[in-house]
Amino acid sequence: MTAVRPRVAIVGGGFAGLWAARALASAPVEIVLVDRGNHHLFQPLLYQVxxxxxxxxDIAAPLRHILRKQKNVEVRMATVIGIDAGAKRIALDDGDTLEFDYLLLASGATHAYFGNDQWARHAPGLKTLDDALDLRRKLLLAFERAEAATDPAERAAWLSFAIVGGGPTGVELAGTLAEIARHTLKDEFRRIDPASARVRLVEAGPRVLAAFPEDLSAQAKRQLEKLGVEVSLGTPVKDITSDGYVLGDAFVPAKTVVWAAGVAASPLGAMLGVPLDRAGRVQVRPDLGVPGHPDIFVAGDLASLMQANGRPVPGVAPAAKQMGRYVAQVIRARLLGGASPPPFAYKDYGNLATIGRMAAVVDLGRLRFSGLLAWWFWLVMHVFFLIGFRNRLVVLLNWWWAYWSYQRAARIILGDDGREPSASE
Structure with missing residues (x-):
């Protein structure tokens, strides 16, 4: 293509895409950032919504606002529906096409139901703000439906909650939901006791938080159980319907099942026509480039890359940020004719997971701890990494209020079972 400055197209305004765009702020390039939403989402706190x-x-900010002072960036709200790698062109759902000199695909991941996509309508996942708002309505409505139910069995089903998947999202959801039932909703209903709600965390593997050391995993399980969560390990879910789920050979009546068990890469990777791994992620070169296409890069959850220790780079926010910055370094080096940076190497600064009020686990390598100190550490780190002073202040105030009052500030039920909620709430 002919242009005054090389064009860098970035698909995805998440951690990888946004950090790449920022790292190219002073580069002699024209950047077009394409995202189907208009905001950057701080996904680690999505479960709080x-x-x-x-x-x-509180956990999202408009991309245009974040990048308003970066004059070499244009933000396009659109969905990519096609990629012509040879012609260096992407097609958008608004009918437009976008030519590029360099392309970074950082479109993230979606839910994976391991071949049981029919479960999606009964067990929603949590990846976007729309998912969070829909799940919030579903969780709060369950207590309302239980209050209105006259049949004991129906009431018990409405007060039965299952979270499938014992990773950080599942653990955080289960612990918080138990707190809501036992503390937040106390004395607010007349026909039911919210504290009688059954919150079960279902993990097919032998332990929760499998990415953490075994001692912290055991600590997390104990902390969950102390909060009132029933932890089921070693048995996978066999089926999920609108009335409940099958665990082992037993059907468990439950009106609310949440999926936190697996992810699949964005379908954009398949448009490149290059090798993918079992999760649909692009198997990138050490410089995060796509084999056969030296000017196309993949970062974040869509990239599959093995580390020197034989383990894949994890699909976490710090890895996505590092990947985004690294791709920007590679592009800068090529533009300036300098030496290419060494192969990408993920720097693991540790893992954090919160279980509930004053309960968390922290793994910083040689330093591991849990409980209250870990909880405070988790709070500080998440506030620190939020984008924008306003978001940090609001989140701090909300958490301070929740700590002292056990109340949750966003318990307004919007819409109904057949209508999506407003994205502004």
Whole structure:
């Protein structure tokens, strides 16, 4: 293509895409950032929106606002529907096409139901703000339906909650939901006791938080059980319907099942016509480039790359940020004719997971701890990494209020079972 400055197209305004765009702020390039939404989402706190602790604007910010002072960036709200790698062109759902000199695909991941996609309508996942708002309505409505039910069996089904998947999202959801039932909703209903709600965390593997050391995993299980969560390990879910789920050979009546068990890469990777791994991620070169296409890069959850220790780079926010910055370094080096940076190497600064009020686990390598200190550490780190002073202040105030009052600030039920909620709430 002919252009005054090389064009860098970035697909995805998440951690990888946004950090790449920022790292190219002073580069002699024209950047077009394409995202189907208009905002950057701080996904680690998405479960807080789903459980009414925070509102959507507390953990998200408009991409145009974030990049307003970066003059070499244009933001396009659109969905990519086609990629012509040879012609260096992408097609958008608004009918437009976008030519590029360099392309970074950072479109993230979606839910994976391991071949049981029919479960999606009965067990929603949590990846976007729309998911969080829908789940928040579903969780709060369950207590309302239980209050209105006259049949004991129906009432018990409405008060039965299952979270499938014992990773950080599942653990955080289960612990917070138990707190809501036992503390937040106390004395607010007349026909039911919310504290009698059954919250079960179902993990097919032998332990929760499998990415953490075994001692912290055991600590997390104990902390969950102390909060009132029933932890089921070693048995996978066999089926999920609108009335419940099958665990082992037993059917468990439950009106609310949440999926936190697996992810699949964005379908954009398949448009490149290059090798993918079992999760649909692009198997990239050490410089995060796509084999056969040296000017196309993949970062974040869509990239599959093995580390020197034989383990894949994890699909976490710090890895996505590092990948985004690295791709920007590679592009800068090519533009300036300098030496290429060494192969990408993920720097693991540790893992954090919160279980509930004053309960968390922290793995910083040689330093591991849990309980209250870990909880405070988790709070500080998440506030620090939020984008924007306003978001940090609002989240701090909401958490301070929730700590002292057990109340959650965003417990307004919007819409109904057949209508999507407003994205502004």
């Amino acid at each position: 789903a459980t009414a602790g925070l509102s959507a604007p």
